[in-house]
Amino acid sequence: MEGLDRSSDDVSMDSKDGNSQDSKMDFSEDEDKLITRMYNLVGERWSLIAGRIPGRTAEEIERYWTSRYSTSE
Incomplete structure (x- = not known):
């Protein structure tokens, strides 16, 4: 059962990472x-x-600003 708990944690962490990527794309031109x-x-x-x-x-x-306008890369 421990393995199942860890799997669900990994899935939720992956979805959080995915959401932060999606939120970058969700900004409108006006925003x-x-x-x-x-x-x-x-x-x-x-x-x-x-x-x-x-x-x-x-x-x-x-996050949006640094992903779009960061010059440190």
């Missing part, structure tokens, strides 16, 4: 423009930016 505008105004203050976009968390927005 992207708003994030860009807000970033130019307030910088990396993700919670302030998230406050302007209903249903989005600061973590989602930060």
Whole structure:
């Protein structure tokens, strides 16, 4: 039975990873423009930016921003 518990944990972790990938793709063009505008105004203050976009968390927005606009790669 322990093996079954571990399997379900692995599945849930995989689905969480998949959801974070999907959330990057779920941002609309309007949200992207708003994030860009807000970033130019307030910088990396993700919670302030998230406050302007209903249903989005600061973590989602930060992940989206770094995946789209990161120059460190």
